[in-house]
Amino acid sequence: MKSLSTLLALSAALTPAIAQRVLPVSFARSTQRQSGTTTQKRATFSQELNNNLTGGGYYAQVSVGTPPQAVELILDTGSSDVWILDNNANLCSSDKLQYYYGYCLSTYNPDDSSTYEIVSDDSFSISYVDGSGAEGDYIKDTLSIGGANITSLQMGLAENTTINSGLLGVGFAANVASSKPYDNIMDLFVDQDLIPSQSYSLYLDDLRAETGTILFGGLDTKKFIGKLKTVDIQADEDTGDYTSFAVELSSMYTTADNGTIKNYTSTSIPVILDSGTTLTYLPTSIANRIFDAFGAYDDSSYTGLVYIDCGYLTNNPDLTFDFQFGGTSGPIIKVPVDEMVLDNVKGYQEIGLDVPSDLPFDDVCSFGIQSNSGYYLLGDTFLRSAYVVYDLTNKKIGLAQSNLNATETDIVEITKESGIPDVTGVASQVAYTETATSNPTVTVTGTGSADDSGNAGTRSVPAANWEAVTVAGLASVFSLVGASLFML
């Protein structure tokens, strides 16, 4: 097992750019200040997150500048810069590039903001482990999020990008992309007295729910089940700095419908809780044993997906993938099979995806677990089942089973002194009543067809070359499937 610094080195290196994205459409939602029930609960800000499965992530509708310009940003706990798309960004003015990387979501025009300031030209450059990235200037302006106005926030202004929306990186300031350290959004939230400590809680909710929530400065005891347990965030082995939300995964096992437990881990491993990553990436040895046990077909290097029989959804409704953290008395998160087996392949097939002809099952789903070497990420397929409290000030993570589709709210503030409080959520999962409008099917929007069976796994573009010409040579199937898989 390699150290976490591998991840950091990978993040820092300007790795080859690869294909991303979809054809997202701006989806305006109002952001509201969470009004707690008493005045003591004032210092929290709740920002709704739009669950866009097709878009592969959770988008926050925020605004930047004076007067405010609405922008949509992907929420990413795995990085630490906020950046936005310049209205003149190369991607946003090229149909060819957008055809491949997805159509630009809302952009920002610095000329239209009276509070815009330049920090330094051409100094912003970020690249993510999936090879995507953005470059441009560092600027400062007001960011309004969840009803809080953060003034003079340093942000990247992307002029060249392979990602079709900006990002809201809410990690440790020590991990900003800039070689020159700066106070990031979590620092300013506290410095400007908006919240009492650098903390937030993330509730992604059910796979099928339209929205999740990030609550800055507090936690909501109606959104989880049982006791909230805390574990330590692990520092980087080499530098001793806190740069990512790495925690100890002490055990990963499955519980079958009949109660049989099958353990897949023999030792604990560090994993990073990463909302900017669509799937869950486990060590190859563990993932391969899971694939074997489930008859899954690893086609990730071709179509980007691991295929699995949809039959698991109906034949094994009580099957769970169980993750235990921080030792034998640590929190356990059970991920139900219908959060880990995704019925999204038919949508891709409709727009041209060819699944391998030798799949041993007919009803094809994709698996929410993939293998990776070097670093391991618990992305959205894991996170939706968890209520996660991030306390950057005290270097702790709080974890509890998510109470899916919860409608009630009871907010508790997180202070520097209290850290993550010792609280208990609801007693059991709220009952869900089916409404006529709910539609659990994942639909995929796209244009063109995937007539190229090229190897998407080896698709690569030199990062320095952001030109449209490189796009043409890439496997078009990845513009369909890879489009919905982020690793940010």
Ligand SMILES: *[C@@H]1O[C@H](CO)[C@@H](O)[C@H](O)[C@H]1NC(C)=O
């Ligand atoms: C998600 O993105 C797709 C693709 O662009 C778009 O069509 C859809 O409206 C978006 N859905 C939501 C709920 O924002």
Ligand SMILES: *[C@@H]1O[C@H](CO)[C@@H](O)[C@H](O)[C@H]1NC(C)=O
């Ligand atoms: C935030 O700024 C907007 C104007 O951009 C203003 O209307 C609003 O009242 C401000 N909110 C707070 C809480 O200061």
Ligand SMILES: *[C@@H]1O[C@H](CO)[C@@H](O)[C@H](O)[C@H]1NC(C)=O
């Ligand atoms: C951005 O791309 C343009 C061409 O599309 C290129 O001329 C320019 O140097 C690039 N800028 C950066 C900062 O890479």
Ligand SMILES: *[C@@H]1O[C@H](CO)[C@@H](O)[C@H](O)[C@H]1NC(C)=O
């Ligand atoms: C949550 O709501 C969705 C519809 O939005 C439904 O499909 C799902 O079954 C519900 N989940 C639970 C655990 O009740």
Ligand SMILES: *[C@@H]1O[C@H](CO)[C@@H](O)[C@H](O)[C@H]1NC(C)=O
């Ligand atoms: C329980 O289910 C598992 C997986 O389906 C199966 O391998 C095992 O034999 C079953 N055990 C019993 C006691 O039925």
Ligand SMILES: *[C@@H]1O[C@H](CO)[C@@H](O)[C@H](O)[C@H]1NC(C)=O
């Ligand atoms: C799985 O194995 C690990 C390592 O041997 C152990 O610590 C853990 O308790 C086991 N989990 C279960 C559920 O048996």
